[in-house]
Amino acid sequence: MINIDWKHYPQTGSYDELVGPDGTPRQTAHALLEYLAGLGGSELLNRRKAAEQAIRAMGITFTVYSDGANIDRLWPFDIIPRIIRATEWQGVAKGLSQRLRALNCFIEDVYNAQHIFRDKIMPAELIFEAGNYRQACAGMHPAHGAWAHICGSDLVRDRDGQFYVLEDNLRVPSGVSYMLENRRITKRVFPELLASYQIAPIGEYPAQLFDTLASLSPRSDEPPEIVVLTPGIYNSAYFEHAFLAQQMGAELVEGGDLVVEDDYVYMRTVKGLVRVDVIYRRIDDQFLDPQRFRADSALGVPGLMRAWRKGNIAIANAPGTGVADDKVVYAFVPAMIRYYLDEEPLLPNLPTYLCHDPVQRQHVLGHLGELVVKPANESGGYGIMIGPAANKATREKFAELITANPRNYVAQPVLSLSTAPTILGRELLPCHVDLRPFTLQGAASYVTAGGLTRVAMRRGSLVVNSSQGGGSKDTWIVAG
């Protein structure tokens, strides 16, 4: 039986999103904590069961590859929401759209004039020695100067209660469908609680995404034909691809459904070929066009890059955007904001050591036990070393990796990720959380109210990725 006693809620030294020191609720969490205590432990477990049933019935799944087979797993969800004050969130949202504007200026600059290198804000070799620069994109000017139209940044809150940007995901960030589904589940599970709060709605995201994509269309005389390009049902995010297509009323296509003729893109329909204007692609650059990138790709569309270069099709995010999705480039974002926008960064970066630089590398190699070492170019939490938790052999292995390929590694101080009360088995415990808001940029820009809160659902774990045992929470932006 769960015992709900906030006075004895464990203190971990991390910032807790809902419970302050001595078990006093954070300003906006009063009603929530009181409500939960009033429900009692057994009713709370009943609600959790109801949520599981709703997830099963709504078919909310993600796919994991395991033991040589693809398995559809139910989406792991913790029913206790996370609350963020609206006044705080407004600042974060401004910071996110500022960041994305600067990143888009940077990408445009890298593929065109390259002022940032000439003005010595950033060394050119950092870009050209990494594998993310695409010659095929040089000289392009996508509509509205926007290359990255959909960005899913990862934010964390440290011990001091301050939000930091952990990384900018500019390639094919996923998770937004789960953010929306989490709210639907909460509405089913705690209808009476939602009524007592003023929570910013999030349901307009698909409409905002549609508007963003529509604003990219090369044809202004006709309503744009928008498609979502998926690698297919075995992709871990297939549920999300189908969900977004359904919500936007767009076609969900695979590479084989598209064909390029005379540098225009068409989809094969029962009426014949129908011209496509905007592709929201959920496959990586190197699979987009077997003529231009990987010849063995069966996922892409031969000739797509040619059509894009001619301006006959918009692709979101634009090919080549990955050049800015790199933990080394990340370290320069504050400088980019000052350089391109002439503004001060509203959201801080984490201090980041670039192993590329000899002085910083020496520092990293000397302090491996205190730092988190990350490969510059991986996502999903793979290939990371958490210094204090690593044994001697692992540290030595990473020292070798860094020395062999310094450009590919960065190091950051170990964070004390904030926590939020979470049901683990039959206990209510503080579990570490992060936050992935989604930022859009086309003709206009938009930031989701909140985002997807991911939670490490193993005791003491810091890993929030769903592929590695993480779960999620509904996130409320609440007036106050």
Next chain:
Amino acid sequence: MLSRVAERLYWLGRYVERTENTARLVGVNAQLLLDLPGPVEVLWSSLLEILGCHADFARHSGTASERNVVKYILAHETSPASLVSALRMARENARTVREVLPSEAWELVNQLYLSVREGAEHALSRKHRQDFLDRVVLQCQQLSGMLVNTMSHREPYHFLSLGWSIERADMTSRILDVGCLYASGKHPEVLAAHENILWMNVLLSLSAYQMYRQQVRERVNGADVVAFLLQDSAFPHAIACCLDAIEHAFGQLPHHRWPLLVNREVVRYVARAAPDLLLNAGLHEYLDGLQRELARIHSQIETTWFTSEAMSVAAETG
């Protein structure tokens, strides 16, 4: 709509219909067994002929005993004719077109597949078999009922309905073939005494008995049953009625000129048949011919809407 999606919906329709009809076929064969005295094992091997999987069965399962045949048709993992395979294919097709189906439909297909896979072994015993088969038929009907009533009757729906109409016509012709097998004189000793029971079971297998009785005021006899199942324009499992549904669906789809022409030829082929004459000689050959005609409709659907070669930019109509 995308050609790939159209094709998958079409096959989803076919596999769901095939599941329902295969369950009916096994059920009616078992009922017939209980009614007919004498040498009845032969009925089980004839079931394999109807489903066109005699050779495949022989490779995998040996003698055509009741247990072997039922096991093969219900649960065989690789047989193209088994319930489990049909449902696996239905499920795969539904999974890839999830975004155009009502969300409950995918879940129903999924449940149906899981329950058949788990329950098939249990259903090998005569005691549990009929319950199991009835449940499968009912769940299939629940699914098609949901689709009819919750999907807009536009292109995606028409491709589903083409799938189930063609499959249904095909299966009705196969079930008629069972009757034919006995009526054609191959086993006159069985038939002579029990013609009435045989044709009654043919009707029952298609839930057609009551509708037939309301329509035909004669004692149940071969010629009337064949006429009813071939040419009745109002009973949904009658072939003429299936062809009518196909014609309707074609009419709602783009580029339908050739498919409509082929379909009308098949309509004429069915209208021309004289059941009483056929019953004396040539019904089996006639039904074989009908199955080939249905296959022609299928290929016409394929070339018109599914294969990319048939399309060109010039065909763009928006």
